[in-house]
Amino acid sequence: MSTTHEQVLALDAADPLAGFRERFVIGTGPGDPVAYLDGNSLGRLPKATAERLRHVVEQQWGSRLIRGWTETWVPLPEQVGDLVGQTVLGAAPGQVVVADSTTVNIAKVLHAAAGLRSDRQVLVAARADFPTDRYLVEAVARQRGMSVRWVEASAGTAADAPADPPVDTALAAVLDRDVAAVLLSHVDYRTARIADMPGLTGRIQDVGALAVWDLSHSAGSVPVALDAHGVDLAVGCTYKYLNGGPGAPAFLYVADRHHAELEQPLPGWFGAADVFSMAADYVPAPGIRRMLSGTPSVLGLFAVEEGVRLVAEAGMDAIRRKGIALTRLLIGLVDEQLAAHGVEVASPRDPDQRGAHVVLRHHQARRLNDELTESGVIGDFRNPDLWRLGLSPLTTSYAEVWHAVQAARDWFERDHEHAREVAS
C-alpha cells in the first residue's frame, strides 16, 4: 500500500526533533525554498547565528576592536574545536581546531601524516573520492617525492562500475609497509555509503600506516567516534550538517599521541607558541594549536559555534535516528512514485550503510534538478546523472521529502506529456 500524505504529516507531528526546525530561518516567501534538500551542501541559517553575528560585528568588532583578540577571539579555534570534537566527532578536548578551509586542512593532515611516517614513500586515496581529496593526495605526494596508490573500490551500490571490488578488498590490494597514510571519506559524497571506520582504520594501522578520514559528509549527520576507533588524523567541513554558513572554517583532528612529533606545513604566527612574541625561530605551540596557521575567520568561528550548539542540544543519536527515518521515507516514496519513470536509488538500501543523503540516478537528472530548483524544490546535481538529496535532520521535515517526490513525479508526468505532444 502506498504511503499517503497524511502518514507523512503524522511523521512530522510525532518527530521529537520537530522543534529544532523553528530554531532556523525557514522562510515561506516567494523566493524561499519550498523543499530544501541540499543541507548537505549548505546547511540552513540558525536564528541564533544571525543574532550572534550581529552582536559580534557590532559589539565586538565595532566597539572592542583589537581588544577582541585578547578578550575573546584568540582561543576560539580550540574552543570551537573542542565543541565540535565532543559533540560531533567523539574526540576528547585538545585534539581539534577549527580554522581554514577543508582543502587547506586536508593538505595539512596529509603533510603531517607523511611527516610522521617519513621513512615511507606512498600515500593512498580512493579513486572515487571527492576531487579535492584526490587533488591534494597527488599534490602532497609530488611535493614530498612520494607516490600515490589508488583504492579502486566500488561504493557498494548501483552507482559504481559493477566490476569494482568492495573497499576493504580494494584497500588490501594496495596496503603494505611502504604506505605512510591512507585518506578515506567516511560518508561517500555521492552515494552516502558509510565506510567501516573502525575496520578500515585497523587494517591501515596493521601495516603501520596512518588512517586519515575526511568527515565532511558525516559530521553532524552520522555518529563518529574518532578516539574510540583510534583514528590518527581527520578533517571535515562545517557548512553542511553543522550549519556554519557559506565558506565557514573547517575542523582538523589529530590524535593526542601524534602531537609531539607533528609537523605543520603552513607555519604561521597563529600556531606559534607565543603569537605575540615575534620570535626569531618558529616554535610551534604545544598540542593541537600548532596546526593553526594564519589569522582565523572570527565571524566563521562564531557561526560554527552556534550551529554546533544546536547539534549538541539535539544529540547525535536523535539526529542519526531521524536521518535514517528521512532517507527511508525518501527511498520508499521513490520506489512507489518515481521508479516507474526510470529513477533508480543509487544509495545503499541498508540504513546502517547509508548517511543522511540519498542519490538517485536518472539520465535527465541535470534537467530535473535545474527545473525543480527554479520552482523552489532544491536538490543537487552530481555528474553524470545523479540527483542528490540531502536530508538534514535538524531542519528537514518529512513533508519536504514528500513535496520533493511529488514535484519530481509531476515533472516526469509533464515531461512525458510534452514528449507525447512533440511525437504526435
Add this chain to the structure above:
Amino acid sequence: MSTTHEQVLALDAADPLAGFRERFVIGTGPGDPVAYLDGNSLGRLPKATAERLRHVVEQQWGSRLIRGWTETWVPLPEQVGDLVGQTVLGAAPGQVVVADSTTVNIAKVLHAAAGLRSDRQVLVAARADFPTDRYLVEAVARQRGMSVRWVEASAGTAADAPADPPVDTALAAVLDRDVAAVLLSHVDYRTARIADMPGLTGRIQDVGALAVWDLSHSAGSVPVALDAHGVDLAVGCTYKYLNGGPGAPAFLYVADRHHAELEQPLPGWFGAADVFSMAADYVPAPGIRRMLSGTPSVLGLFAVEEGVRLVAEAGMDAIRRKGIALTRLLIGLVDEQLAAHGVEVASPRDPDQRGAHVVLRHHQARRLNDELTESGVIGDFRNPDLWRLGLSPLTTSYAEVWHAVQAARDWFERDHEHAREVAS
C-alpha cells in the same frame, strides 16, 4: 613654538577625509576607545559592512541558501580581488584573488615562485621581517629541498642595530643566479619604513629571480603600483587599512605573464577549471582563479568588498596625504611632549620613507601600552620596547593623535610622581 590643541582641532576641521569617519562605527560609550591608534592591526567597522553582513546572512544564506553560490558567491574571490587590485594595488583586472589567510597565501606564492624558477635552489627573505613570512620561507625551502639566505638589513632607523647595512646593500650581498625568489615587506611592520619597491624589484629581477612582496602594512595606506613596478607576486591582508574585519580573507596577486606556468601547491575544487565537474584529474582554472583552493569565506569577502569600496571612494592619493599629515603631527607632538620622558621616534622622520604607523621606543613601552589601553587609548606593543601607533587615514582624527600623546604625557608624569614617592 608648541603645537596647540586648537591647531589640532583646526586640522580636523580642514580635513577633506573627515566625512569618512562618520561612515564607520565610532562609539563614544564607556567601553569604546577614546583614541584608537591600532587600525593597522584591526581596522574599524564600516557602517555599510554591518548592514551588508546582515543582508548577506539573512537574505542570501537564510533565503537563497545553496543558490547563493551560483547567483552571487562563486565569482566573489575574483570580483573582490579586482576591486582590491584596481583600487589599492595598481593591478589590472584578472591578477588578484581574495581568499584564505595571509599565511596560506604567502605559502602559495612562495611555492608558485619556486615552481616558476625550479632550476634554482635558494629563497631569500629579510631577517627582520614579520615572523610568519620568515617561518614560511623556511618551511617552503625545507619542503622543496631549497636553502634560505637572509637579508641582514637595517630598517634604516634608530630601531635597528647600527651595524646593519641598508636593505639594498644587504640584498646585493645575497643575490645571485641561484636565487629563485625574494620575499620582502613593502612597509616594515615595526618601523613603518617603506622599501623601495621598484628599485629592489629591479635588482631581484636583474639576477633572474622573482620579486614577491608582502603588502600587509601598505595596502590601503601607501600607494602600490604592482603592474607599473613589474612585481611578480604579492600578498597582503585586508583587516588592517582595508577594514575587512577580524580574520578577513587575504589577497594574492600574480602578474599575468606567470599565469600559464603557475603551480598551485594547495589544489582544491575552487581553483579547478570546472568547480562542479568533479573531474578525474586536477585541471587548473585559467588565470588567477587557479590560486584558489577551498571554499572561500563568503562573509569575509563581502566585508572586504565594503571596506575597499570606502578606500576607492576616498582615493589612495588623499589617503596617503592624510597618512603623512597624521604621522607628522604625531612625531611633532612626541618631540614636544614625550622626548623629555625618554621616548624616541624609531620610525623614519622622512615622510617619503614612512608608512601610516609610527613606532616609539621606550623601556616602559609594554606597561605604558597596557595601562593606556585600559583607559581607552589603544595602541600596540611590539617586542621588546616598542609602542606602535597606527594612523588609519579614513578613521583616525588629528584629535585622537593629540589625545594619545596627552594621555602618554600624563602617564609619564604620574609615573614620575610615583617613582619620586617610592624613592622618598
